[in-house]
Amino acid sequence: xxxxxxxxxxxxxxxxxxxxxxxxxxxxxxxxxxxxxxxxxxxxxxxxxxxxxxxxxxxxxxxxxxxxxxxxxxxxxxxxxxxxxxxxxxxxxxxxxxxxxxxxxxxxxxxxxxxxxx
Amino acid sequence: xxxxxxxxxxxxxxxxxxxxxxxxxxxxxxxxxxxxxxxxxxxxxxxxxxxxxxxxxxxxxxxxxxxxxxxxxxxxxxxxxxxxxxxxxxxxxxxxxxxxxxxxx
Numbered sequence: 001x002x003x004x005x006x007x008x009x010x011x012x013x014x015x016x017x018x019x020x021x022x023x024x025x026x027x028x029x030x031x032x033x034x035x036x037x038x039x040x041x042x043x044x045x046x047x048x049x050x051x052x053x054x055x056x057x058x059x060x061x062x063x064x065x066x067x068x069x070x071x072x073x074x075x076x077x078x079x080x081x082x083x084x085x086x087x088x089x090x091x092x093x094x095x096x097x098x099x100x101x102x103x104x105x106x107x108x109x110x111x112x113x114x115x116x117x118x
Numbered sequence: 119x120x121x122x123x124x125x126x127x128x129x130x131x132x133x134x135x136x137x138x139x140x141x142x143x144x145x146x147x148x149x150x151x152x153x154x155x156x157x158x159x160x161x162x163x164x165x166x167x168x169x170x171x172x173x174x175x176x177x178x179x180x181x182x183x184x185x186x187x188x189x190x191x192x193x194x195x196x197x198x199x200x201x202x203x204x205x206x207x208x209x210x211x212x213x214x215x216x217x218x219x220x221x222x223x
Binding site: 035037045047061095100102103104105109 | 149214216
């Protein structure tokens with residue numbers, strides 16, 4: 001059974017940093033691209049970043065470029081999202097997802113809440 | 119960015135057929151996918167590449183379309199289908215529609 005379990009969320013002040021993790025199991029992690037998708041309270045879904053199966057390629061939405069870094073450790077079957085210079089508009093539930101070719105998200109974690117507030 | 123436009127809400131009676139539309143601001147070939155999200159839950163993949171049913175999804179769900187206009191159809195609708203439905207394209211980066219909230223009468 002495919003499982004994606006996020007951790008690392010919480011309350012953080014504007015301008016500070018936070019790192020999210022996603023532990024994957026039930027499939028060969030190193031064979032799949034992975035992505036982060038977020039959802040602000042009562043809002044729709046918003047793609048954040050994608051990383052290729054081997055970590056050689058990364059893609060970001062414009063609003064997080066230069067602030068967020070997606071990475072992975074295939075030996076640990078873990079996906080990461082390093083978030084720097086956080087803003088109030090980054091407040092959302094962040095979902096870890098498996099990116100099945102060609103670019104749809106076939107498995108989702110339960111999500112982790114990130115609140116950016118002073 | 120490719121903008122996806124969905125109607126905000128629909129209301130139907132159980133047993134009826136409902137079509138949920140998604141229009142793209144530019145062509146996305148057949149790279150359109152559909153998700154269902156119930157309150158307090160993570161989204162669930164329903165349809166990928168416009169018309170392919172995801173594993174474990176009931177055959178009451180179907181998808182159609184290509185280019186800029188796509189449709190998710192549920193026939194017949196059941197009470198458990200109350201949810202918000204999102205379209206998503208992966209032809210030009212990745213973007214989601216605003217979601218269509220489906221309510222049952």
